[in-house]
Each structure stands twice: as structure tokens, then as C-alpha cells.
Amino acid sequence: MKKIYILFVLTTILCPIFSAAQDDATGYTLFNEGWKFQKGDVKGGEAIKFNDQQWRSLSLPHDWSIEGPFSSEWASSTGYLPAGIGWYRKTFTLTQQQQSGKVFIYFDGVYKNSEVWINGHYLGKRPNGYTPFQYELSPYLNKTGNNVIAVKADHTKYADSRWYPGSGIYRNVYLIAKEKVYIPTWGVSFTTPEVTAAQAMAKVDVKLQNSTTATTTVVVKTSLADSKGKVVASKDQQLAVKAGEEATATLSLPVVSPALWSDDKPELYRLSVSVFQNGKTIDQYTEKVGFRTIKFDAEEGFFLNGKNMKIKGVCIHHDAGALGAAVPREVWARRLQIMKEVGCNAIRMSHYPHQDYLYELCDEMGFLVMDEAFDEWARGKNKWVEGWNVGTPTKDGYHEDFAEWADRDLGDMVKRNRNHPSIIMWSIGNEIDYPNDPYTHEVLNTGRNPQIYGKGFIKNNPPASELAEIASRLVKVVKQLDDTRPVTAALAGVVMSNMTDYPDLLDLVGYNYQEYRYADDHKAYPKRIIYGSENGKGKKEWVAVDTSKNVFGQFLWTGFDFVGEARKWPVRSSGAGLANMAGFPKNDYFVRQSLWSAKPMAYLMVANNGEKEANRFMWNADAKWNWKDGEQVKVGAVTNADEAELFLNGTSLGKKSADGDDYPMWDLKYQAGTLLLKAYNKGEEVATYSLVTAGRATVISTKVDRADFDQAKKGVSHIEIELKDAKGNLVYDSENEISVSIEGPAKLLGLESGKLDSHESYQSPQRKVYRGKLLAYIQSDAKPGTIKVTLSGEGLGEKTITYQSK
Structure with missing residues (x-):
């Protein structure tokens, strides 16, 4: 492993799948409306003539598990929430544009074991619930009549995760219409072999797929515009694509005096790609991009654009309390801003690929990202049912599909996300080496070994030597697709992994909760680049980074409280966050702000x-x-x-x-x-x-983040509710119940108090405040009109908020 790891990347800020959703020129259409849903298995649910009129009508994304109810009969690891099987169906017709070429359906994620049918024809199965995937629909479509898409999600093994995963089609879906010669999904990639203050050179690879029976000649045009819309570079290339094959156009775009992307100033350009055949535009692609350099050094730490800095990161899970795993973009935008204000500059996507837009937001807002693929490999981990580290765990989980799907799942994560400037490292696994869960080694009988389930070496457990064998395979998968970023993993049993080749296969070695090993391991392995991949939130954990020149940063567990990984009933959520599930800061938040923020x-x-x-x-x-x-x-x-x-x-x-x-x-x-x-x-x-000192709560006080909605698209508003006394003081101990009613084209998505052991239904328009606060999520219906949201409570009167959808 090299002592210095230098990377130069031109990377995208808007995932093409998302950015193109409302742009007919690119062929992408958001496909979230008009679905039918049925909880439980049904016979023949894929059939065209199946009668789904009694099924529930809904819009995607949708997470059925968060609808509850909470019950101790389910698993603590997944938040004491139900799982099972769910079916989705949608009947649709094609537009004229969609009738002549290729049509695909793209899912950003379905949890899990999704199976998809079009007009009764089986398209395939994807076990992984976090990985995006697509199928071609063209051969089976009725071009002038109705078509039926059916999706089955099987989450029968409810204790299959160490956190709350959600259930169903909980991310965006897109219908993609292309000509017969087209840019396939994830078909545009960007790197920069050169970045200096004077000039940057962008290398743009555009893949073309020819599904016709004849060789086709096209012209690929690219241009790059700055934030003011001025074109600063452009290039064309003619390309012949043989029948039934792929070809790649490679174009170089020089940019003079590039504005660099960084965490505190994420400068962006707009890249446009157009494909022409006989002078006619047959495909388009546009996204925002950024220039930046990164460097990792075993002695000096991390450099962004030549500047030495510390990574101040937090780990996150994908849920947002009341919303489960079906979280709108605006909700994560608010959450990331809350992290910005604490002084955070990095996000660890623990422990799986997250929603497409979350990477876009990190690009836009200036967060460095550690993107992570797996929490387990070929062997299952403990999934607690009766409470964390209590009783007998299950072993259900992704390991059951690892042998067949791991290479593809990991590769798809890299291909989807490799163009984001925010991503600075790929993680192939989290705590795969957790001692005795399941791997073991004789060294566990010696020394200081935290986080051991069981005591010392357990002879019948799988040997730690397996770690290097599998890691070697996964590292190769990543490097074949992207060699511009380092590969890492989060190690929980460093003392055990050091007895194997596992750490040596990684470019960066993450240490989970083992700050005491930093100095000794730096001496023992001077070429190893070390950082805190998961850490506690106290002062001492930060001092271990701040006083070590070579340790380049840390990721706190966690940014926000999350559903799952719960203790014994009735607690059903983890309280590990700097902020609670509603995003309200906790004591930890301010302690960390005192360490990370200069303000x-x-x-x-x-x-x-x-x-x-x-x-x-x-x-x-x-x-x-x-x-x-x-x-x-x-x-x-x-x-x-x-x-x-x-x-x-x-x-x-x-x-x-x-x-x-x-x-x-x-x-x-x-x-x-x-x-x-x-x-x-x-x-x-x-x-x-x-x-x-506060008196009795008599007033509902609110803070609202918007006054109107765009009727052309759905939007979300956050209403932060505080109960105050007559003098305007927060009544911290109040537990009043707040009711929400809505008039006009909008609905209540949910109410969140942040209380870890609350079993109130997230489907209810009433909820008790916690520590005097409550958060309401209001979503518009993308229709014109006046929206009135009225909040009320016994002894509190009413408070009305008015929005305009226009």
C-alpha cells in the first residue's frame, strides 16, 4: 500500500436518474403516482386481469412497516415493527414518445427480495433492498393500450437487519424511454487526470448502446458551463456503434482557472451531453459537476484541494422516524443543514447505499462522503430480537445472498455514485471483523479487545483468515470500476484483523471505537492510513484525532437517532444521535458544536x-x-x-x-x-x-420553513412546534397532545416527537410533545389552492399556518 494516495476527480452533483425525472428530452419520467398496494401475499397478483380495485391507492415512495403497530412480538433490531409481504400494482399507458423505442423501469430501492412483472411476464428478482436496479419492458408492452406493472416485496424474515430497514418500494421509481441508440443508465462517467489552479482537464466517457440491426454513426457533443451559464469548454466526437453492441466516446474538456468544489464552497459546473443521428437529437444527458483533488497520507492525514484538514463526520441511517425509510428530499436537506450547523463536514452512508438524492444533497451542500456497501459478507451477524445483546439473536440477513449477488451489488453502487464529488472513499464493509460475531482468532485470548461477544477465542467460529480472502475479491470489483478513490472498511476487531492480510488490502483503514490503538498501530504499521470510521461523541474521542497529525478524521455514531437497534421493550429506537428523530438537537449536539464549530x-x-x-x-x-x-x-x-x-x-x-x-x-x-x-x-x-423557569403551557409556538408550494410538484414543509407559557418560555416538561387538521391540497405525512419509547401511531393526526417540542411534516398534493394547517390542544387554543400552492 502506498504511503500517499492522491486522487483527481471531476464529479457530478446530480444523479442522472433524478435530475432527468421531469425532463422529457432525456426520456426519464418520475413514476411514483397511481399505484395500488396490498399488505400480505396474494395468489396471481402479477396477472393482467387480477382485480386490484379493493387495494389501497397510494403514491410512492412507500414504507409499510412504519405504519406499525409497534409490538414486542417483532424484533428489537428492526424497531419492533412488522414486516411480511407486500404487493404493488400500477396500470399505465405509454405516451407517443415511449411507443417507438426502448422502455425501462428503474427502482432506486425496494426492500426486499423484490420480484417484478410486466403484463404477466416475469422480469426478475433483486434480493438486496438498498441497491438500485432496472428492467427493460419494451418486448412485453401494449403500445396503444393498458399495461400492468406488478411488484412483490418479501420481507418475511423481519429480524434480518441490525437497524430498521423499512419494507416495500420506499424509494423513487422512474420510467425511462429511449431511442434504439441511446446512453444506458450510468453510461456517463467523469474523471480528471489533471487539476491545478491554472487548468483542469476533464475526461468524459459516454457509453452508447445500439439495439438496431445496423451499424449506426452518431455525433456526441459535450459542453461545460459555469454557475453563471457561460460555456467554458465543449467538444464533439463522431462515433460508429455496431449493431447490437456498445461503444464509448471519450472526450476531453479543458477548463481554465477552474472553481474548485469544497466542503465550504461547493462550486459547480453544468455538463451537457447530446447525441445526434443525421442531425436529429436522439438522446440527452445533463448534470452538475465539480472539480476537486483529494489526497490521503499516512503521516500528514487528509488534503482537499491541497489543504490539510480534519474530517468531522457523522454516520447516518436512512430513516427519519415518523416517515420510516420513505423520506422526501426536503427532509434530508433540513437534516443535513442541522449537521452543517454543528460543524460537520462529512457523512458516512452506513451501512448500505442510500437514496439517490442524498448524494446530490451532499454534493450541493458540501459534505464529504464515505459510501458503504455491506454490513455483512458471507457469514451472518447477530440480529437481536429481545433487545440489544439480550436473549437469542437470529442470523437472518444479506449473507444468504452474498455469494451470488455481492459483486453485482457492489459494482452497481460504484457505477451509480462514482460521479459525485462528495464521495471520497468506498467502504466494502462495516464491522465484518466484529470479534466472535462471527469471526474469531487466537489473539482474542490476549490484550485489550473491546466489543467482544463472548470471551476470547471460540474454536468453532469461522477463522478470521476468511476476511482477507473475501476483501481481496471486493477490492478488485471496486478498482475495476473506479480507481480514482481509495477503498476502505470499518474495522471493529483491529487486533484480530492485524493477524490477517485484511488491513493491507485496504487503501484506508477505519477503526471503530478503538482510539487507544491509533498511536501504537501507527508505529507498528507506518504506511497504514488510519482514521476513525465510527466513534463515540465525547471529548476524548475527538482529542485522539485532533492531537494526531496522521489520523485524518472521525465519524460519530450517529448524526440522528434512528428507528431500530433498540434496547428492551418498550424502547423501540436508538438514542445514539446528536439530534433526535425530529432533528431537534440534544446535549451531545452542543458538546460536539463546541469542539467542531469556530462560531x-x-x-x-x-x-x-x-x-x-x-x-x-x-x-x-x-x-x-x-x-x-x-x-x-x-x-x-x-x-x-x-x-x-x-x-x-x-x-x-x-x-x-x-x-x-x-x-x-x-x-x-x-x-x-x-x-x-x-x-x-x-x-x-x-x-x-x-x-x-417556565409556567404552564398555554401557547402553541411554531417555526415554518416555507410559505408556499410549487403546484407543479409535490413539496414538504416542516413545522417545528414548541409549547410555551404566557411569557414565551419553552415548557420543557410539557406532554400535551397536539392535533393537526388540514384544509386544501396537502396532507400530513407524519408527526415526530423524538421520544424513543413512544408507541403512538405514526398514522395518527395527534401526538404528544416531548420535551416541549413536536415536528409536523406537511406535503402538498401538487395542485393549486390555499392550504390551511391548524394545530390545537387542550388548554392551548389553536394555531393556523397558511400556505399558497401556486
Whole structure:
């Protein structure tokens, strides 16, 4: 493995599948409307004449598991939510454009074991629930009459994941219409052999497929425009494509003084590709692209565009609480902005390919991405049923399909995503080497070995030597498709993997929760490029990165709380996030902001548990100033300033240094009023934060992120709800139930409080607030009119928000 890993990439910002969805010139049409759904297996559901009139009508994306109900009969690992089998059907006719050429259907993801039929003809099966796939429909279509597409998703093995996967067609679907000579899906790729401040050279490969019976000559035209629309480079190439074969046009586009894509300034260009035959346009492709360089070094760490920097990342799962796995683009846009404000600059797509638009958002907003393929390989991991590490786990999961599908699934992930500037590494696996789950080695009888299920070496478990054998195969798959980025994996049992060739096969070696190994392993393996692929959220975990020049960054577990990986019932979600499932920041969020953000900040948290250890105090503290009179409490201050001073009702309780490993803390007796924190740099006040004793909740206060919708497309608005007293103070301990009613062309997608053990139905228009807050998701119907959303609750009156769809 080389000591220095240098990459130059011209990469895309908009996935062609998504960006083309509303553009007839490219042949892509969003295919989400007008579906029928039936929960449970049905005989003959694929038949053209099957009567589906009694089935439920819905729009995609759709996740049936999140509809519940929650029950202890299901698995803790997947959030105590039901799974099973679901059927989808859609009847459609072709447009005139779609009748003459090739027609495909593209699914961004179906969980799982999806089987697809068109007009009763079986198209195929895709076991992986996260990988996009497509089928050609052309030979089986009725060009002038009705056509029926049928999809069966089989999630019968409900405890098949270590987190909540969702069920059904939970991502976008597209109908693709092409001429008989066309650019196939993922047929355009970009690299840059040269990037300097003076000039960048983009290499654009355009694949053409000829499905006719004669050699066809076409002209491929490309152009690149800057953010103001000025064309800065263009190139044409004539290409002869033999009958029934593929050919590739390779074009070079030089750009003078390129504006570079970065995490803090994601500069973009627009690439346009057009294919002409006899002067007629037969295919088009357009997307945004960016220039940037990345470099990884075993001694110096990571460089973006020549600048040495630390990766400040978070891991995410694909669900959003109330919405399950069917999460609209606007929801993740809000979530990513929340992470931006904490100082985050990187996202780990744990532990599978995510929604297509999520990569686009990372490109647009400036997040570096670790894209990950698998959580298990040929052997199954423990999937807990009665609670995390409780009882007897199942072994159901992807390993059952790994031998047949892994190479294709991994390859499709790379082909779909390789043009995104945000992606800086490919991960072939997460914690595949988790000690004794299932792999083992004699070294587990020695040393410091965290995260061991069972004790020491277990003779009958599969040997760790298998890790290198499989990793070698997977690395080869990635390198054949993209050699411009490093290959990595997240290692949980580094002490065991070090006894194999597994780490040496990787360009970058991720360490999960093993900061104590950084220094020793750097000495033992000086050419190894090390980083934290999954980490705890305390100060010490960041100090291990911040004080080590060679360790280039970390990814916290996690950015947001998520459904699944739950403890014992009634808890049904993980509380590992910096923010809860509604996206409201938790104590962890502000602690991390104090470490990652340069903007001066201050925050207070209070507990009466007397905990002395800082992290435990943080977990049990509340951001409130409502306690029993005279009660002994502990107050913790979080700030990135030099000093912190606490005031109670105007009286100073003293200044304390904020530079230490722990938070500044004060022990005092509770007294109603105002608790105020002032933060100072070199004696100058730079930030404040206060907690005020609140009265009874009487007011519904809201924060809304938009005032209108575009009637041409569906959109989502977030309503952040807070319950306040008559003086405008947040009532942190309130648990009032809020009801939501809607008039006009919109619907309530869901209500989320963030409470980990709430079993309230996500299909209900009522929900209790948690810690005084609630989030409402409102989705427009893409129709004109006035939308009125009314919020109400006992003793709270009503609050109405009005939108215009225009």
C-alpha cells in the first residue's frame, strides 16, 4: 500500500436518474403516482386481469412497516415493527414518445427480495433492498393500450437487519424511454487526470448502446458551463456503434482557472451531453459537476484541494422516524443543514447505499462522503430480537445472498455514485471483523479487545483468515470500476484483523471505537492510513484525532437517532444521535458544536443525579430550569470559549475555565428564576445562553420553513412546534397532545416527537410533545389552492399556518 494516495476527480452533483425525472428530452419520467398496494401475499397478483380495485391507492415512495403497530412480538433490531409481504400494482399507458423505442423501469430501492412483472411476464428478482436496479419492458408492452406493472416485496424474515430497514418500494421509481441508440443508465462517467489552479482537464466517457440491426454513426457533443451559464469548454466526437453492441466516446474538456468544489464552497459546473443521428437529437444527458483533488497520507492525514484538514463526520441511517425509510428530499436537506450547523463536514452512508438524492444533497451542500456497501459478507451477524445483546439473536440477513449477488451489488453502487464529488472513499464493509460475531482468532485470548461477544477465542467460529480472502475479491470489483478513490472498511476487531492480510488490502483503514490503538498501530504499521470510521461523541474521542497529525478524521455514531437497534421493550429506537428523530438537537449536539464549530457558542444543561463523570452527566441532564425548591442540582456549561461564568437571578456564581477535558460545572440549590451563562474569550463576552423557569403551557409556538408550494410538484414543509407559557418560555416538561387538521391540497405525512419509547401511531393526526417540542411534516398534493394547517390542544387554543400552492 502506498504511503500517499492522491486522487483527481471531476464529479457530478446530480444523479442522472433524478435530475432527468421531469425532463422529457432525456426520456426519464418520475413514476411514483397511481399505484395500488396490498399488505400480505396474494395468489396471481402479477396477472393482467387480477382485480386490484379493493387495494389501497397510494403514491410512492412507500414504507409499510412504519405504519406499525409497534409490538414486542417483532424484533428489537428492526424497531419492533412488522414486516411480511407486500404487493404493488400500477396500470399505465405509454405516451407517443415511449411507443417507438426502448422502455425501462428503474427502482432506486425496494426492500426486499423484490420480484417484478410486466403484463404477466416475469422480469426478475433483486434480493438486496438498498441497491438500485432496472428492467427493460419494451418486448412485453401494449403500445396503444393498458399495461400492468406488478411488484412483490418479501420481507418475511423481519429480524434480518441490525437497524430498521423499512419494507416495500420506499424509494423513487422512474420510467425511462429511449431511442434504439441511446446512453444506458450510468453510461456517463467523469474523471480528471489533471487539476491545478491554472487548468483542469476533464475526461468524459459516454457509453452508447445500439439495439438496431445496423451499424449506426452518431455525433456526441459535450459542453461545460459555469454557475453563471457561460460555456467554458465543449467538444464533439463522431462515433460508429455496431449493431447490437456498445461503444464509448471519450472526450476531453479543458477548463481554465477552474472553481474548485469544497466542503465550504461547493462550486459547480453544468455538463451537457447530446447525441445526434443525421442531425436529429436522439438522446440527452445533463448534470452538475465539480472539480476537486483529494489526497490521503499516512503521516500528514487528509488534503482537499491541497489543504490539510480534519474530517468531522457523522454516520447516518436512512430513516427519519415518523416517515420510516420513505423520506422526501426536503427532509434530508433540513437534516443535513442541522449537521452543517454543528460543524460537520462529512457523512458516512452506513451501512448500505442510500437514496439517490442524498448524494446530490451532499454534493450541493458540501459534505464529504464515505459510501458503504455491506454490513455483512458471507457469514451472518447477530440480529437481536429481545433487545440489544439480550436473549437469542437470529442470523437472518444479506449473507444468504452474498455469494451470488455481492459483486453485482457492489459494482452497481460504484457505477451509480462514482460521479459525485462528495464521495471520497468506498467502504466494502462495516464491522465484518466484529470479534466472535462471527469471526474469531487466537489473539482474542490476549490484550485489550473491546466489543467482544463472548470471551476470547471460540474454536468453532469461522477463522478470521476468511476476511482477507473475501476483501481481496471486493477490492478488485471496486478498482475495476473506479480507481480514482481509495477503498476502505470499518474495522471493529483491529487486533484480530492485524493477524490477517485484511488491513493491507485496504487503501484506508477505519477503526471503530478503538482510539487507544491509533498511536501504537501507527508505529507498528507506518504506511497504514488510519482514521476513525465510527466513534463515540465525547471529548476524548475527538482529542485522539485532533492531537494526531496522521489520523485524518472521525465519524460519530450517529448524526440522528434512528428507528431500530433498540434496547428492551418498550424502547423501540436508538438514542445514539446528536439530534433526535425530529432533528431537534440534544446535549451531545452542543458538546460536539463546541469542539467542531469556530462560531462562539454557549449552552447549559442541568441534572439532579449528582453524577461526577462528564459523559454520564450529559446523558442524564436536561436543558430546563424547573426543579423542586431547594433541590441540589448540578449545572454544566458547554462552550468553545476560554471561560464560562454562571449567573442565577443576576448573581454571579463565579467564572471557570472552559479549556479542560470536562465541562465547567457548578453545584447549587435550585431557585426559580433565570439561569444565565456568559462565555468569554480573552475577557470579552462572545456568547450567552439562558434557562428560565417556565409556567404552564398555554401557547402553541411554531417555526415554518416555507410559505408556499410549487403546484407543479409535490413539496414538504416542516413545522417545528414548541409549547410555551404566557411569557414565551419553552415548557420543557410539557406532554400535551397536539392535533393537526388540514384544509386544501396537502396532507400530513407524519408527526415526530423524538421520544424513543413512544408507541403512538405514526398514522395518527395527534401526538404528544416531548420535551416541549413536536415536528409536523406537511406535503402538498401538487395542485393549486390555499392550504390551511391548524394545530390545537387542550388548554392551548389553536394555531393556523397558511400556505399558497401556486
